[in-house]
Each structure stands twice: as C-alpha cells, then as structure tokens.
Amino acid sequence: MSAPAIGTLNNSPKQGGKSASAWLKLRELPVTVALVVLVVVTAVINPLFLSPQGMKDLLLNATIMMLLAAGQTMVIVTRNIDLSVGSILGLVAFGTGSIFAANPNMPIVLVVLIGMVFGAVLGSLNGLLTVWAKVPSLVITLGTLYVFRGLNNAWAGPKQHFAGDRPQAFGNLSVNTVLGMPIITLVAVIVVIILAIFMIGSRPGRDLYAIGSDPEAAKLFGINVSRRVFTAFLINGALAGLAGVLYASRFNAVGATTGSGLELDVVAAAVVGGVAIFGGSGTVIGATIGAILLNTITSSLTALRVDKFWQQAIVGVLIITAILIDRLASLRHAKNLREKEGRNV
Known part of the structure; x- marks a missing residue:
C-alpha cells in the first residue's frame, strides 16, 4: 500500500471541515444528547438532583473517570488497551497516603509530580512489554493488572490511610470550588483539554490515529509505530498516576483494594464516548463525555431509587449500542470510499 493512502485510513479529526462535522454527528453528538x-x-x-451540592457531587464522581478515560483513549486509538489502570491508580493512591503519613508538610505539587512519575513508570512498563515482546496489550496489561495489584496488596496489607x-x-x-467547580475537577478538565489539543493538533497525536487505522501503512508512511505506542502507554500511566493522587484527595480512605474493577469502567466510558474499540477513531473529549454519562447514569438511577442491577444492565446496553453504532459508521465509511473510487475509475 502506498504512503498517500494513510490519509484515507482513519476517521481522525484532522480531516477537513465536512468530514469532521460528519464524524462529530456520528460519535460525540449522540452521547452528549443522551447526557x-x-x-x-x-x-x-427529582429537583434536588441539580442543586448546587448535587452538581458538585456529579462532577466529583466523574473526575477520576474523566482522567482515566482520556488516557485510555490514547491507547485504544492505537489498537491497544490498558487493563492495569485501576491497579496503577491504587498503587499511586496508597503511595500518596504513605508520603503524607511520613511527611505531612510535603508540598502538594511535589506529591502530584511524584504520583505522575510513578504512574508513568508503570505505564511505560506496559508499553515496553507490548512493543518489545510483540504480545497483544490485552494479554500484557491483564498480567500487569495482577502484578501491580499484588504489589499493592503486599505493600498495604491490611493498612489504610484515612x-x-x-x-x-x-x-x-x-472541597473548595472555583466558579462552582471542584478544584480537582478543574484540574481534570484542563488536562483533558491539553490532551485533546495534543491528539488533534500535533503530528505525534495524529500519528496515533494513523497507527490505529493501519499499522503497516503507518510504517510505510514513516511513522515510528513502536515509539508512538510506547508514548501512549506512558502518558496513560501518568494520567492514571494523577488520578491516583486526586483519588487520595477525594475519598476518605485508600488501601490495598483501591481502584479494583475500575479498568472495565474506564474502557466502557471510552467506548460509549465514541472511541472505536478496534482503533483509528475517537476523541478524548468524547471519552470524557462518556465518563460523565456513565457516572451520571449511576447517580440518576440512585436518585430515582432504581435497583443497582438495572444500573449495570443499562450500562451494558450502552456499550453494545456504542459498538453497533461504530460498526455501522465503519461500514458506511467503507461504502462511501468504494463509491468514490468507482466514480474516479
């Protein structure tokens, strides 16, 4: 396949105004309307749902998932996945509690940086194993999920930091807010915006879409696929580390089980937000909206006193629907390409 074909291989936002608009209608608009x-x-x-405290709780509940879904988007776009983010978050959250327990006067900014570096190291391990061993990331990160969780269990034991x-x-x-938005939520929003600009407006970010569309064509186009995939895992780990620090601020206790089970929720948020599970398309903004939607569903159904089983069932239906929409969009895109090629013959 020749290099010029790379531009037709993905549905990334780098295309012209018309294709970007069509892409937006297919992916981000439905989940936004649903929200x-x-x-x-x-x-x-329930009018209390949108009270100032209710809105604050909604934002706080979604904050951690927003960061994790944004980082996961970078990985999924390259046709990979990271199932270890919950374990990374747990390790960093307990580490944050340990730092403050040993030195309560440690500057908060320094603790945040330590947490992000710790997460980046763990994420880079996932990336290194994936690109070096040539083993599917699903297998690698399933393994590191248990390794990281085991390390946290050994480190924390029965101890908790309150x-x-x-x-x-x-x-x-x-607790504190800026213009009605909790500070940790504001931090998450700023990070998501920066990451979204990186994905859309930079060459390395756009390369991730090309890799997800067709890795072999991306190589022919001169993209260092291994380096880009490694970088995606590293950044994803750093964001999981940041989420771990903010988790320690948000919740009353952190321990050996902190973050357990989050990985599947993170993938669900990205998929519901329009990130194609097979790579090549989707945005950080869409994944963030998906994270907010899933958390809002839980809060809404709880406010309406709906059984927890139905909450999980609705999330499952959303995931299946999102995958079907993505499949239909892919088929439509392929059909349009065939028709265009037929007219050009």
Missing part, C-alpha cells in the same frame, strides 16, 4: 436528556429527566423527577492522615489543604482540593 442532557438524562440530566433533564432526572431533574424533573483522610485524617493527609494535610487539610490536600483534602480541600475536593
């Missing part, structure tokens, strides 16, 4: 409808209906039934062990200023990150 708005869900909030409005719930607020009509809110009283941390500085008041650190806990206030989840």
